[in-house]
Amino acid sequence: MATLRQLKDRVRSLKNTQQITRAMKMVAGAKIRRAEAAMRAARPYAQAIGACLGELAKTGGARHPLLERREVQSSGILLMTADKGLAGAFNSNLVRAALSIAREAQRPRFYLVGTKGRVQVRNTTQVIEADWPLQSAPFPALAREIAHRLSDDFLSGKVDDVTLVSSRFVSTIVQRPTPQGLLPISATGTTQAATDRAATEEKPGLRNAFEFEPDAGAVLAALLPKYLEFTIYQALLETQASEFAARLIAMTNATDNAGKLIDELTLVMNKTRQAAITKEILEIVGGAEALKG
Template sequence: MATMRQIRSRIRVAKNIQQITKAMKMVAAARLKRAQDRVQSARPYSQKMREVMASLADAAAGAVEHPLLARREVAHTGILLITADRGLAGSYNAAVIRRAVELVNQFDPLTVRLYIVGRKGNAFFRKRGYNVVDTPQVNSNAFEFGDALAVARAVRQAFETAEIDELYVVYTKFFSPLTQRPTVMKLLPIETEAVEERGGAIATDYLFEPEPARLLGELLPRYVVTQVYQALLESVASEHGARMTSMSSATDNAGKMISTLTLSLNRARQAGITKEISEIVGGAEALKG
């Protein structure tokens, strides 16, 4: 049985941990609010971009030849994976990495090139000998559109130079602080049919100037950047949401542990007092005898 000194020591440790996790929860909550606002602000633009692209694809009717539309025999598959730099975010990193591994296993791993954002994903796949390509990194606490542009440019150039013949994006879609879902999106070659499906029903009858084919050629690179930027925003919000939830749970668990240890301490103290009283009474009885 633990001594009172040991129990007090464990209570101090639990309280210190509780203070740390509570502070991390508050920081994550503040960052989540900013990230969530950015996601909600960017979603309408991303959706409208898909609608315009779908309408352009329909109006151009296959009259566009563009490197980002090129379909060729697949010799190498590219996967852009978005993870976090840090842990303590529940199952956030493990879930999206697991989804990426499942995707890699659908192909010959030797033909897969991984473009990974985030130290956690890089460490996992490099340690296991996967073909990881150096990719521009993003600070999840302070990234801008230019960071997404650098990532999108890297994967786009790889596709245009035939280093890869198709590209998938594996990221975490944000629904709420409690709900995030690893998601796979095929980005390159851009399939106009898939864009139309994601764009939904086109309620607006657009008049295009200049001609749709020329506009489509101009918008294709921007579409790639927009989708990468949206995936980064969703992933960052998911990371902060998962970390806030995880730290909230850790704080609650620390509180329960402190209560349990305090109860054990009180019982140990009571047992000690009872023992001392018994010894005093026993000594008094012995003196009487």
């Protein structure tokens, strides 16, 4: 059995740990609110750009290199993870989802956002084309850089499609690694923006013959890169919000567990101390009895 001193040391160290986890929990909680607000702020833009793209898709002959489906010889995978751990299985879940897609893909090439993903994917035999830390730049700039790189590689034929694996922020409790097709862009839209559009914008009769200025092709050529950039921007926001949520949960659990251990050890410590006192009293009483004798 541990001595009183050892027990005291363990409890003290646990209390320190608990203080740290509690602080991290509160930081994550505060950051979630900001990240959620940023996600909400992006929604009107998502609806509007989805509506524009839908309008162009309706005109039929929408043709653009970024829309072109071709035989897949090499698949790009854009994986978004966090820069830091201590968020439960958040990063590993994302990496696992991406690797399982890579197993079924033709010659997968990885594009990585987030330091944690890079560390984990580097330990496999996968080909890494590029990587960016999640916090390397403000999100709009980072999204632009990633979008440029991806469309360059797509247009040059280095990759024939790109799948995005990022975390969808369902709620503070649930974050789900979600794959979604990024390139070629599907003009009819499988993405959230397009479904939002369908839900909010169907007003028959109002919108038949759209005019385009300068012309449909030029508008499309300007719109598609923006759409790609914005989809990546939105995914960055959601992945970050998810990271904070996952950390909040992980740190809440850690704080609770530390509390439980502290309670248990304190009990053992008190019992040990009491046992020592009892033993001493018995010895004294025993001694006194013997002297009387």
